[in-house]
Amino acid sequence: MSEKILQIENLTVNFDGFRALNNLNFSLDTGELRVIIGPNGAGKTTFLDVITGKTKPTTGQVTFKGKSIKGNVEYQIARLGVGRKFQTPRIYLNLTPRENLELSCNRYKNVWNALFGKPSSAERRTVAGLIETIGLETKADLKAALLSHGEKQRLEIGMLVAQSPDLLLVDEPVAGLTDEETENVGNLLLALAESHSIIVIEHDMEFVRQIARKVTVLHQGTVLCEGSMDEVQNDPRVIEVYLGKQEDDHAAA
Ligand code: ADP
Ligand code: MG
Numbered sequence: 577m578s579e580k581i582l583q584i585e586n587l588t589v590n591f592d593g594f595r596a597l598n599n600l601n602f603s604l605d606t607g608e609l610r611v612i613i614g615p616n617g618a619g620k621t622t623f624l625d626v627i628t629g630k631t632k633p634t635t636g637q638v639t640f641k642g643k644s645i646k647g648n649v650e651y652q653i654a655r656l657g658v659g660r661k662f663q664t665p666r667i668y669l670n671l672t673p674r675e676n677l678e679l680s681c682n683r684y685k686n687v688w689n690a691l692f693g694k695p696s697s698a699e700r701r702t703v704a705g706l707i708e709t710i711g712l713e714t715k716a717d718l719k720a721a722l723l724s725h726g727e728k729q730r731l732e733i734g735m736l737v738a739q740s741p742d743l744l745l746v747d748e749p750v751a752g753l754t755d756e757e758t759e760n761v762g763n764l765l766l767a768l769a770e771s772h773s774i775i776v777i778e779h780d781m782e783f784v785r786q787i788a789r790k791v792t793v794l795h796q797g798t799v800l801c802e803g804s805m806d807e808v809q810n811d812p813r814v815i816e817v818y819l820g821k822q823e824d825d826h827a828a829a
Contacts (some may be wrong), residue, residue: 580604581604581605581743582775583604584627584638585637587633587798589622589631596797597619597795597797599798602792604773606768607773608789609776609787609788609791610790611775611787612778614793615817615818618796618797619797620747620777622795628650628745631755640653640658640743641656654739654741657741658741658742658745659744660746661749662747663748666732667720667728667735672717673712673720677707679735680736680738681733684793702738704821709764710730712727712730712734726753727754730761733746734763743773744775746777748778750778751780755782756782760799762784765787769787788804790802793817795817800813800814
């Protein structure tokens with residue numbers, strides 16, 4: 577068994593002659609938390625689209641848990657254990673956080689039963705544990721519409737975890753959040769990192785500093801450099817890439 581949960585070799589994605597990803601190589605250890613940064617247009621979202629099967633590679637190979645994902649479509653890759661959180665929360669606003677989490681635990685079961693059937697005691701334990709993990713104990717039975725933007729983000733991260741993925745992909749989780757909520761989301765991701773492999777894409781450098789162990793910098797569809805936050809921030813190539821672009825992507829160098 578390989579200790580790499582994800583391995584990407586020579587990945588290229590060609591959109592009508594434009595290389596959104598260009599001979600990209602990447603690997604993630606099982607249990608690792610990795611942050612990916614890079615200016616707008618660097619290929620970060622396309623990179624996640626390839627891992628989840630939304631976009632097919634032009635060339636190159638993606639290996640998840642030791643097996644090529646080639647030939648699998650999105651829902652099959654999700655079942656293999658890849659979970660993705662999109663930038664805007666996708667929760668049911670007229671249900672409570674508890675109900676939203678119960679639905680996610682029942683993702684592959686009958687929706688009617690999930691909504692109106694009684695949850696098993698194991699499911700209740702899972703849901704109660706998740707509510708605690710995401711810090712929504714006092715709001716678990718209010719309509720999700722009443723949650724703040726940051727609380728909705730935490731709820732959606734909880735819903736993703738409820739599906740027990742082995743690899744969590746999280747795209748810009750703190751965009752538009754207050755400083756306090758940013759820190760809460762950071763702490764939640766750090767707690768989840770104790771038992772999951774996680775890739776976080778993020779622009780907010782304060783936040784990256786809070787959670788980052790190893791950082792990968794993408795630029796023009798390929799890996800520019802990798803290392804600790806300090807190493808990456810002092811790399812002249814990274815400084816150049818960010819300084820030239822600072823105004824349009826509000827990413828501090
Ligand atoms: P990032 O998330 O780092 O901002 P993206 O992965 O969204 O970057 O995009 C990388 C590049 O690929 C951009 O120049 C974008 O315009 C281009 N691109 C993304 N998706 C498509 C597509 N479906 N067709 C053509 N070009 C695309
Ligand atoms: Mg993007």
